Amino acid sequence: MARSVPLPPVAESEPRARPQNLILNLLGIYFPDAEGWLSSRSIVDVLADAGHGEPATRATLARMVRRGLVFRRVDGRRTLFALTPEARGIVEDGRRLVWERDPVNRTWDGSWTSLAFSMPESFQRQRHELRTRLSRAGFGAVRAGLWISPHDVDLDRVLDGLDLAEHIIVMRGVPSPPTTPEVVVAQAFDLDAVAIRYERFLDRWADVGRAHPASSEILMTNHLLRRARHDPRLPVEFLPENWPAETAARLYRTRYAEWHERARQDLLAEPV
Known part of the structure; x- marks a missing residue:
């Protein structure tokens, strides 16, 4: 795999992606089933492109083994890792957020x-x-x-x-007069803050140019999941037009189509 490909810059206010989250994304996106093993060398290389040094990545892998998030086995000169059932559950929750959940609530019953x-x-x-x-x-x-x-x-x-x-x-x-749903939404939810987070996602990933597919995809997934997990997903009638969550979901799918298969083939062709 090619190394040291520049990635889109992170906004100063954006927390740095944790190595554990990126490893979960890497194994979950490309090797989600029980037979999906990836070498420590490949994991280290991909996370290096995502901005994390080898010592931090290897220390994270060791902690994840202790916490029951990854299995580890030795195959000749290689050390291989795979997701445990607990970790696959975490990854599956994230997959549902990104792929199955509509970015806005179009089926609200008013309650x-x-x-x-x-x-x-x-x-x-x-x-x-x-x-x-x-x-x-x-x-x-x-x-x-x-x-x-x-x-x-x-x-x-x-x-x-x-x-x-x-x-x-x-x-x-349901609210009763004099309380209206609009008043409840205004008091309980900061829609401007939610919109800004999605707009930062769009700013970062709309024009990435040349990018290493695996490291870009796991970072992009982590970036979107942080937004989706803090999005109240309000009914569409309370959202402004051109709500950026929908644009972000479309952009994610576009980048996924560009990167995923190429990244998977690179990982499958890792050297022995």
């Missing part, structure tokens, strides 16, 4: 899921974890302790392991 919580001060850790999970599940905070989502959310999954049943109230319904 909202609301979750209110009140817990003791000693529950600081649980409070922080709950807010993080709610945000990732597409909820927005109307005010302190009251979160809403236009989706019929699987809250068993969101709340799993937090042991907060006594401290929350969940309901599903």
Whole structure:
């Protein structure tokens, strides 16, 4: 594989992609099944093109083995890695976000899921974890302790392991006058911030010129997933025209078609 191909610059405000996320993307995109093994040399080379040095990549691989995210085996002079079932589940969640979920909600039934919580001060850790999970599940905070989502959310999954049943109230319904859905959306969701994140994705990947396909694809996937996982995916009637999430999804598919097969063939042809 060719090395040291310049990649699109990252905005100063954009967090650097973590090596673990890039390794998950690399193995998940090109070798998602249980028989998909890739050498440490290829992983190191691809992540080098993505801006991570060999020591950091090898240390990350060792941590991922300990955490049960990748399997490791030795084949002659090569050390090979593959995703564990747990890691394949993580990758599959991301694949559904990128490929199966419509960037906007076109099938909304008009109902909202609301979750209110009140817990003791000693529950600081649980409070922080709950807010993080709610945000990732597409909820927005109307005010302190009251979160809403236009989706019929699987809250068993969101709340799993937090042991907060006594401290929350969940309901599903519609706002009543004088409250309107438009007021709820304006208070709970920062659409400008969501749009800016997608516009940065478009700025980075719309014109990439010459690029190494594997490192570009895993970085692009990581970049889009960060947006998709923090996008409340509001009903289309609350979104402005030309919502950039749809443009970002189309651009991702275009770049995928350009890069994916070439990258896969490069990886399959790795030297022994």
